[in-house]
Amino acid sequence: MKFAMIGAGAMGLRYGILLQEAGNDVTFIDTWQPHIDKIREQGGVYVSRDHEDRHLTEIKLETPETYDDDPDMYIFFTKQMQLADFLKRCAHFFKPNQYAFTCMNGMGHIEKLQQYFADDKIIAGTALIATVLNGPGDVDFMGKRGAGKMNMANLTEKPDEMTHRLFDELDKAQMHPTLTTNFKGTLMTKVIFNSVINTLCTLFEIQMGEFGNFDKAYDLGRQLIDEAYDICERAGITLVSTRDEEMAALDHNTRIDMPLHYPSMYQDMIHDRPTEVDYINGYIAELGREHHYEAHTHIFLTNLVHLSEYHRANEKKARDDAAEKTAAALKA
Structure with a gap:
């Protein structure tokens, strides 16, 4: 082809x-x-x-x-x-x-x-x-x-x-x-997966394996997954895996398949690029609102990622300003 x-x-x-x-x-x-x-x-x-x-x-x-x-x-x-x-x-x-x-x-x-x-x-x-x-x-x-x-x-x-x-x-x-032959359910199942791994690994700047081996990884993942699955049920979206299967996929991918990997959201964050959190956790939260469900955990994490972006942007501006002042002083 x-x-x-x-x-x-x-x-x-x-x-x-x-x-x-x-x-x-x-x-x-x-x-x-x-x-x-x-x-x-x-x-x-x-x-x-x-x-x-x-x-x-x-x-x-x-x-x-x-x-x-x-x-x-x-x-x-x-x-x-x-x-x-x-x-x-x-x-x-x-x-x-x-x-x-x-x-x-x-x-x-x-x-x-x-x-x-x-x-x-x-x-x-x-x-x-x-x-x-x-x-x-x-x-x-x-x-x-x-x-x-x-x-x-x-x-x-x-x-x-x-x-x-x-x-x-x-x-x-x-x-x-x-x-x-389940279009929306296929896509949303991965969005939910990413809403756990991408977001949490990015916020704490850790590899997937470090998250997977944390003794509270199940609790963290389950809270986000349950919120998202509750929303999809209200929206009439049939996901391609059950809640337990999604948790098993998270465990397998973090600890066995890709323990050394930093998710793409982390890669964007450390290179001072905008993240896709609004299209992942933020999307889940908006879908929840459309169906009268407040996804408190997804909203909280979305805002935390934006706070981290805001903090990094301020730090970068401070570094750039300092470099500019140093260069000006050397010229003087």
Whole structure:
């Protein structure tokens, strides 16, 4: 198949490179100039696995303004707050026959994709796959080859031939996909997973394994999961796992599959980028309000993450001001 990967960050590179290795034609489309410059300078992307076996992998890379091809499918891996701009910049090469697929974190992206793609051309999923972008042109796939798994579903909940073709290619790439016919439940189950792991690991700047091995990890996770499941029941959303199964997945992924991984929200926080907490815990809280349920714990954690962002922004401004004063003094 021919793919265009919209967003060449950590997960975009993971999916795109593994699909490329499985024999597909993949072009990456990105807008982060330092990343683009580094990849072109070194002739590809340096890929590691669990900090080892670092090697250069050649990729095709374009910007939204330079891409001119006709892929079978676009795969979107941007941050939630970046998607609208990406779609606007890429709109000139979208065609009615093309499909859009995404496994982005959080919720809010489907409505944006619907502005450019028909409902029967949208496939979305969730990924329990850990990847870290160390810096421009340098990515680290966490976990042994074949580690992790994913779910996928059609927006129409009616899988077609293209869906099965995509499934087969993801399976060849060792993504271990599961095809469901429960669209909202599939996506929300991962949002709930992230509302525990991403948020708590970010606030305390810890790896997933450190959270999983904490003796009160179950209590912390269960409180957030119960709130979210209560809300989904009120909203009529049938999740693809039970509360107990969700807790078991949290335990397995934190302690066994990805104990050394820092979630993507943490990676955004430490690099002073906006986090996606409003699209994860914040989304759960808003869904609760729509159904007359106040998700006190999710609201509290959302505000804590924003407090941490606010504190880091003030610290950065203080450092920048001090550096500016020092530079001015040296010139005097």
